[in-house]
Amino acid sequence: MSKKEKQNEPTLVLDDKEYVINDLGDDEKLMVAHINSLNQKVDNARFNLQQIEMGRQAFVSSLKAKLEAPAVEA
Helix, strand or coil: CCHHHHHCCCEEEECCEEEEHHHCCHHHHHHHHHHHHHHHHHHHHHHHHHHHHHHHHHHHHHHHHHHHCCCCCC
C-alpha cells in the first residue's frame, strides 16, 4: 500500500503516536471501539447532567419566587 493510501485510512493518536486502525490486531480494534463508545457515553452523561442542573435551577428559582411573593389571603 502506498504512503498516500495509508494517509487516508482511519488513525488513532495515542500519546502523540499515530496508529493506522487497520494495522491493529483484533483485540486492539475492539479496545478502540470500546474507548469510542465510552467517550460517547461520557459526552451523553455530561449533556444529561447539564439538563438536570438546569432543571434543578429552574425549580430553585420557582421556589424562591413563590416564597418571596407577597402572601395572598383567601
